Amino acid sequence: MNAPNKSGWKPAMAVDEDGLHNGPQTTTGNRALMLEEPLLFEIGHAETTGVDLPEFDPDASSRLGGFERSDPIGLVGLTEPETVRHYTRLSRQNYGIDLGFFPLGSCTMKHNPRLNEKIARLPGFADVHPLAPQSTVQGALEVVHQLGHWLCTLTGMPAVAMSPKAGAHGELCGILAIRAAHIARGDARKVVLVPESAHGTNPATAAFAGYEVEDIAATAEGRVDVEALKARLGPDVAGVMITNPNTCGLFEKDFREIADAVHDAGGYVYCDGANFNAIVGRVRPGDLGVDAMHINLHKTFSTPHGGGGPGSGPVVLSEALAPFAPLPFVRQTEDGAFELVEEERREDTRDQTFGRMTAFHGQMGMFTRALTYMLSHGADGLKQVAEDAVLNANYILRSMEDVLHAPFAESGPCMHEALFGDKDFGGDLSTLDLAKGLIDEGFHPMTVYFPLVVHGAMLVEPTETESKASIDQFITAFRSLVERAVAGDESLKQAPYYAPRRRLDETGAARKPKLSWTEPTE
Numbered sequence: 259m260n261a262p263n264k265s266g267w268k269p270a271m272a273v274d275e276d277g278l279h280n281g282p283q284t285t286t287g288n289r290a291l292m293l294e295e296p297l298l299f300e301i302g303h304a305e306t307t308g309v310d311l312p313e314f315d316p317d318a319s320s321r322l323g324g325f326e327r328s329d330p331i332g333l334v335g336l337t338e339p340e341t342v343r344h345y346t347r348l349s350r351q352n353y354g355i356d357l358g359f360f361p362l363g364s365c366t367m368k369h370n371p372r373l374n375e376k377i378a379r380l381p382g383f384a385d386v387h388p389l390a391p392q393s394t395v396q397g398a399l400e401v402v403h404q405l406g407h408w409l410c411t412l413t414g415m416p417a418v419a420m421s422p423k424a425g426a427h428g429e430l431c432g433i434l435a436i437r438a439a440h441i442a443r444g445d446a447r448k449v450v451l452v453p454e455s456a457h458g459t460n461p462a463t464a465a466f467a468g469y470e471v472e473d474i475a476a477t478a479e480g481r482v483d484v485e486a487l488k489a490r491l492g493p494d495v496a497g498v499m500i501t502n503p504n505t506c507g508l509f510e511k512d513f514r515e516i517a518d519a520v521h522d523a524g525g526y527v528y529c530d531g532a533n534f535n536a537i538v539g540r541v542r543p544g545d546l547g548v549d550a551m552h553i554n555l556h557k558t559f560s561t562p563h564g565g566g567g568p569g570s571g572p573v574v575l576s577e578a579l580a581p582f583a584p585l586p587f588v589r590q591t592e593d594g595a596f597e598l599v600e601e602e603r604r605e606d607t608r609d610q611t612f613g614r615m616t617a618f619h620g621q622m623g624m625f626t627r628a629l630t631y632m633l634s635h636g637a638d639g640l641k642q643v644a645e646d647a648v649l650n651a652n653y654i655l656r657s658m659e660d661v662l663h664a665p666f667a668e669s670g671p672c673m674h675e676a677l678f679g680d681k682d683f684g685g686d687l688s689t690l691d692l693a694k695g696l697i698d699e700g701f702h703p704m705t706v707y708f709p710l711v712v713h714g715a716m717l718v719e720p721t722e723t724e725s726k727a728s729i730d731q732f733i734t735a736f737r738s739l740v741e742r743a744v745a746g747d748e749s750l751k752q753a754p755y756y757a758p759r760r761r762l763d764e765t766g767a768a769r770k771p772k773l774s775w776t777e778p779t780e
């Protein structure tokens with residue numbers, strides 16, 4: 259990066275070393291509407307501020323008993339327009355579902371209806387405080403209770419824990435309930451079985467809860483190898499964690515048979531329900547023998563997410579695990595009021611609770627959005643969500659399979675996501691080059707190199723959000739990039755050409771992030 263000039267503005271990447279952005283370099287570093295944005299520290303000044311503070315009163319400082327600060331705090335100030343512009347410019351460098359198609363597989367980036375926002379911003383929901391007296395937040399508690407009711411109904415499960423704050427947190431909740439159930443019957447077990455196609459959070463969760471994790475192989479058609487799994491069951495196996503629909507975008511058809519075998523061997527069945535949007539309204543996991551399953555409200559039920567949040571991962575639980583569910587939980591008393599049960603009591607359904615997942619009871623903003631999404635769609639609408647998500651993914655699968663390796667195309671229709679591999683690429687081009695090429699075409703790339711069972715995997719999830727026209731546009735761009743990759747078009751190695759930044763050191767960015775700003779040395 260260039261050092262800032264006096265005004266803080268720095269000439270940017272208007273012209274790359276390779277001369278790809280032909281044209282004169284601009285004075286500001288901006289290129290038309292693609293604006294370079296310096297850090298706040300580079301544009302702000304210690305003497306600038308967006309608010310008027312009262313004159314310093316030396317007498318008042320005596321009230322601080324000598325503890326008053328004697329040096330400047332070291333933060334820069336900006337005027338209000340400077341602040342607004344800074345953040346607006348940054349937001350324009352971000353890609354979001356409101357900007358275009360966002361086919362990130364496994365992440366379910368779907369449109370968040372504006373109605374959700376309107377409801378979530380009602381003061382009674384938006385301003386609710388977790389320590390407010392319960393009598394003053396009856397409506398909010400009713401939302402939590404009603405959402406829990408619909409989650410149980412849609413999954414065919416008797417109980418739900420609403421407090422987990424994300425999918426992975428929900429996994430931990432489910433595994434802790436499983437562990438508590440084993441301990442309660444004096445049969446603590448050591449091993450959790452996880453298929454090799456599992457989302458990385460599954461083995462991480464089991465290991466975090468103190469279990470040994472063992473892989474179960476996948477079949478050539480991309481599903482759990484049932485015979486291998488059955489052969490491994492035994493008195494040391496606490497349970498299995500299986501994603502259904504799985505991360506190859508396929509429905510685990512033998513789930514019931516697997517669940518029965520696990521139960522016969524004294525284990526419990528954890529289902530990773532992150533892909534519930536493919537089957538909501540069509541399949542009730544409770545009917546498949548699931549004991550615990552998290553639901554990513556931010557995926558299936560629409561809340562916008564990314565960059566680490568916000569999330570919400572309620573966990574539905576079977577009869578067997580319900581007594582071990584975490585506190586607190588909301589229930590309706592006989593007089594119709596809603597009550598937040600904070601402590602274990604003998605007469606409660608959760609009389610053997612394993613404890614708490616969080617200090618409070620969950621994510622109010624996501625609860626309101628998810629319930630709004632459910633109620634505005636209704637039962638038929640939710641069923642159609644699943645059908646359209648699956649239809650869109652199959653449309654992409656069948657529109658690409660003649661040019662791109664589709665390893666499980668023979669396994670029948672996919673569910674909500676289409677999986678491809680890099681087998682046919684020419685030269686030394688890779689999945690990464692193709693993904694970077696998509697950025698130049700104005701799309702967020704699909705998920706790449708996951709799941710690990712497919713070489714150079716590309717996982718494309720359109721969701722029900724997209725119209726045929728927008729999917730056709732994506733397919734046209736995707737096909738043209740694949741054709742270039744197969745032909746060994748080396749120019750793809752330099753993509754993206756048109757993004758604010760080109761290729762970044764992705765490992766360095768994750769492993770050695772620079773989290774503080776220091777004055778550049780001249």
Ligand SMILES: *Cc1c(COP(=O)(O)O)cnc(C)c1O
Binds near residue numbers: 364425457532570571
């Ligand atoms: C997203 C996802 C998770 C983790 O959910 P978070 O809410 O990101 O913690 C787990 N499993 C699968 C299959 C997922 O897609």
